[in-house]
Amino acid sequence: MPTVISKFARKSFDKLEELGYSKVAVSKGLVSTALLAYCLKLSYPYIKQQLSANETKCDNGQLNRNENNNLTKADVEDPEEKIEKIIIEKKQRRRKQPGLNLEFILQLRTLIQIMVPRVLCEETGLLAVHTLCLISRTFLSIYVAAMEGAIVKYIVRKDVKNFVLMLLKWFGIAIPATFINSMIRYLENKLALAFRTRLVNHAYKLYFKNQTYYKVSNLDGRIENADHRLTDDISTFSSSVAHLYSHLTKPCFDLMLIGIAMARSSRKMKANIVMGPALATIVIGTTAHIMRVVSPKFGQLVSEEANRNGYLRHVHSKIITNAEEIAFYGGHKVEHAQLQDAYSRLVNQMNSIFTQKLWFIMLEQFFMKYVWSGTGMVMVSLPILTTTGLPNGPHDRSNTIRSNTEHGVSERTQYFTTARNLLLSGADAIERLMSSYKEIVALAGYTSRVAGMLEVFDEVSRGVYQKTVITADRNVAGILEFKNDQPIAKGMIVCSDNESDMTISLENVPVVTPNCDIVVSSLTLTIMPGMHLLITGPNGCGKSSLFRILSGLWPIYGGTLCIPKPAQGKPCMFYIPQRPYMSCGSLRDQIIYPDTRKDMLNKNITEDSFDEIRDWKDTLSGGEKQRMAMARLFYHKPHYALLDECTSAVSVDVESSIYETAKSMGITLLTITHRPTLWKFHTHILEFDGQGGWVFEPLAKDAKQKVPKSRQSVYQNHKPFTDAPETSPSAAPAV
Numbered sequence: 152m153p154t155v156i157s158k159f160a161r162k163s164f165d166k167l168e169e170l171g172y173s174k175v176a177v178s179k180g181l182v183s184t185a186l187l188a189y190c191l192k193l194s195y196p197y198i199k200q201q202l203s204a205n206e207t208k209c210d211n212g213q214l215n216r217n218e219n220n221n222l223t224k225a226d227v228e229d230p231e232e233k234i235e236k237i238i239i240e241k242k243q244r245r246r247k248q249p250g251l252n253l254e255f256i257l258q259l260r261t262l263i264q265i266m267v268p269r270v271l272c273e274e275t276g277l278l279a280v281h282t283l284c285l286i287s288r289t290f291l292s293i294y295v296a297a298m299e300g301a302i303v304k305y306i307v308r309k310d311v312k313n314f315v316l317m318l319l320k321w322f323g324i325a326i327p328a329t330f331i332n333s334m335i336r337y338l339e340n341k342l343a344l345a346f347r348t349r350l351v352n353h354a355y356k357l358y359f360k361n362q363t364y365y366k367v368s369n370l371d372g373r374i375e376n377a378d379h380r381l382t383d384d385i386s387t388f389s390s391s392v393a394h395l396y397s398h399l400t401k402p403c404f405d406l407m408l409i410g411i412a413m414a415r416s417s418r419k420m421k422a423n424i425v426m427g428p429a430l431a432t433i434v435i436g437t438t439a440h441i442m443r444v445v446s447p448k449f450g451q452l453v454s455e456e457a458n459r460n461g462y463l464r465h466v467h468s469k470i471i472t473n474a475e476e477i478a479f480y481g482g483h484k485v486e487h488a489q490l491q492d493a494y495s496r497l498v499n500q501m502n503s504i505f506t507q508k509l510w511f512i513m514l515e516q517f518f519m520k521y522v523w524s525g526t527g528m529v530m531v532s533l534p535i536l537t538t539t540g541l542p543n544g545p546h547d548r549s550n551t552i553r554s555n556t557e558h559g560v561s562e563r564t565q566y567f568t569t570a571r572n573l574l575l576s577g578a579d580a581i582e583r584l585m586s587s588y589k590e591i592v593a594l595a596g597y598t599s600r601v602a603g604m605l606e607v608f609d610e611v612s613r614g615v616y617q618k619t620v621i622t623a624d625r626n627v628a629g630i631l632e633f634k635n636d637q638p639i640a641k642g643m644i645v646c647s648d649n650e651s652d653m654t655i656s657l658e659n660v661p662v663v664t665p666n667c668d669i670v671v672s673s674l675t676l677t678i679m680p681g682m683h684l685l686i687t688g689p690n691g692c693g694k695s696s697l698f699r700i701l702s703g704l705w706p707i708y709g710g711t712l713c714i715p716k717p718a719q720g721k722p723c724m725f726y727i728p729q730r731p732y733m734s735c736g737s738l739r740d741q742i743i744y745p746d747t748r749k750d751m752l753n754k755n756i757t758e759d760s761f762d763e764i765r766d767w768k769d770t771l772s773g774g775e776k777q778r779m780a781m782a783r784l785f786y787h788k789p790h791y792a793l794l795d796e797c798t799s800a801v802s803v804d805v806e807s808s809i810y811e812t813a814k815s816m817g818i819t820l821l822t823i824t825h826r827p828t829l830w831k832f833h834t835h836i837l838e839f840d841g842q843g844g845w846v847f848e849p850l851a852k853d854a855k856q857k858v859p860k861s862r863q864s865v866y867q868n869h870k871p872f873t874d875a876p877e878t879s880p881s882a883a884p885a886v
């Protein structure tokens with residue numbers, strides 16, 4: 152077969168030469184045409200995708216017009232919104248399927264800009280040294296291949312002296328070669344770590360901006376396990392990018408330099424240099440195309456696997472956090488079942504990936520190991536079979552040229568060994584390029600998760616949320632307005648510029664949960680320093696939600712909230728929950744939280760005790776933790792203390808002394824409590840009725856118990872939320 156091809160090729164070239172075309176020009180023309188055809192083939196899917204996207208755009212217009220014929224009145228009123236909605240839905244659907252597409256390239260570009268922020272930075276330095284090592288290794292590989300060819304030549308010639316010399320040289324080259332190999336791995340790891348550090352720093356900045364860490368899990372529904380994305384996904388993504396860099400650049404250098412080396416060695420043999428590369432291009436192009444078509448969607452599969460891994464981790468951490476409660480309840484059966492379920496979901500996904508990989512790798516191996524090797528044999532043999540410059544061995548019968556024949560055999564053996572080695576390196580390079588495709592597709596999955604996370608963090612920190620809202624009546628009493636299925640936070644937050652004005656005021660502010668349930672349709676009240684406010688009402692009536700609104704955790708969907716600035720080195724408000732948070736560190740760190748030791752020293756507060764480090768969350772009892780939280784309050788001395796049933800586990804006498812101390816420090820108390828013993832420490836009361844109504848009024852000095860039922864007639868807005876709210880600023884009790 153190779154003989155037939157070579158004969159045919161030689162005849163064709165001879166004919167073309169007779170017609171006046173030079174061999175070199177024809178060869179160049181052939182190679183350029185093959186390259187152009189291959190480029191066209193590669194870009195065809197993108198051109199096709201672009202064309203179909205344009206068609207879809209036109210279809211969308213048509214679709215909206217058609218849909219509008221059957222729409223309800225509300226829909227017809229805002230067709231633009233509907234189109235926007237469809238586009239968003241499509242965008243989301245597309246986002247769910249990561250793969251090798253334009254979105255992946257854009258996301259990767261954004262992440263690369265974060266990982267390599269400047270032209271001159273640590274990462275570019277590492278990249279430069281890494282690239283240098285990769286190029287050096289390619290040169291070394293070529294040099295080693297040539298040496299091996301020479302060694303074989305001397306064996307065939309029985310030239311012992313040169314053989315030993317060559318062998319020594321070969322061992323000598325092994326030292327720099329192994330060092331460079333090890334250096335490549337070292338630099339790849341360093342690069343992955345540098346990329347990871349940049350990404351983690353960027354992600355942490357966003358995560359802690361504007362309470363995003365709270366909002367992303369409470370107000371937004373796009374990210375389930377931020378912890379997994381911030382740790383595992385970023386790490387895998389960074390390693391994958393660093394690995395892919397060497398995995399892509401090294402074979403490219405290899406192919407380029409090996410191609411040149413092979414062409415030179417073919418020319419030395421005075422053989423045709425077009426046939427081999429042309430044949431290789433055709434075979435590799437065709438097999439690569441087949442593999443691309445049949446390749447499973449690894450990006451999607453990997454992304455789903457990461458999702459399931461994240462969920463499994465989430466279930467684990469939930470059990471660790473609530474171990475005591477679960478143990479008291481004896482809830483191990485339920486937790487075990489949930490864990491088992493999460494694990495089997497992960498196993499199913501991994502099995503599905505393994506199965507799809509089984510068939511794909513089989514095909515890949517068939518092409519790479521057999522089809523390519525066969526092509527390689529043809530390529531290596533072509534220059535020998537088509538060579539014209541060297542003696543032809545078997546056809547040469549003359550005795551005078553016998554030594555020439557022997558010389559020809561050894562030269563051909565050297566050429567064959569060198570070419571075979573080069574070709575093996577070339578095949579390895581192409582195999583790595585091909586397997587890089589799989590890696591790129593898998594990388595698309597991680598890119599989508601990391602870039603998606605950063606995008607969500609950024610949007611959430613700017614107050615843009617997306618959550619599936621399940622509300623029976625969207626337009627409840629005209630309080631909420633929706634755009635693209637999301638409520639619009641149209642309320643205003645005003646931060647007072649005047650440092651001496653420490654007034655907090657709410658004007659027609661509705662209390663709305665993240666699920667868009669309206670707890671109170673409109674709340675109006677003004678709190679001034681020294682007005683100790685008692686907040687009561689049944690469970691779920693919105694007491695803690697009011698604190699969430701005052702602290703800026705929940706968006707406000709109407710009205711105006713005025714809050715003062717922190718002044719005189721004190722925080723404006725300080726929240727103490729029923730279950731106080733214990734951070735890592737010493738007892739001192741618990742008291743001064745969220746201050747650091749440096750902040751404490753800056754405040755000229757010194758103390759040398761409380762250095763003991765323990766797991767305070769598990770060490771302290773419920774009541775002790777609450778007392779610790781009050782110590783925190785006394786340390787920070789805020790203008791307002793938001794106390795959310797924070798002394799429920801403390802004995803009544805200690806509780807009284809805590810309240811008296813807080814008042815004597817000039818802290819204004821806003822207390823949520825069900826305990827009548829605390830009434831005497833307050834001057835005003837805000838009582839919710841659990842139906843959306845509320846009353847806000849001064850508290851009689853001797854008040855010691857709950858509001859009598861008869862007073863419920865003064866509740867504001869006690870009607871169900873079917874009509875517009877009755878409460879108006881004038882209807883609210885004057886303070």
Ligand SMILES: Nc1ncnc2c1ncn2[C@@H]1O[C@H](COP(=O)(O)OP(=O)(O)OP(=O)(O)O)[C@@H](O)[C@H]1O
Binds near residue numbers: 369691696
């Ligand atoms: N993160 C959240 N997402 C959705 N809904 C929430 C969220 N937090 C609270 N809610 C809902 O908001 C409503 C008011 O809750 P809130 O915590 O303000 O009640 P509360 O008056 O403090 O009750 P309790 O006295 O039991 O502490 C409840 O119906 C609750 O289910």
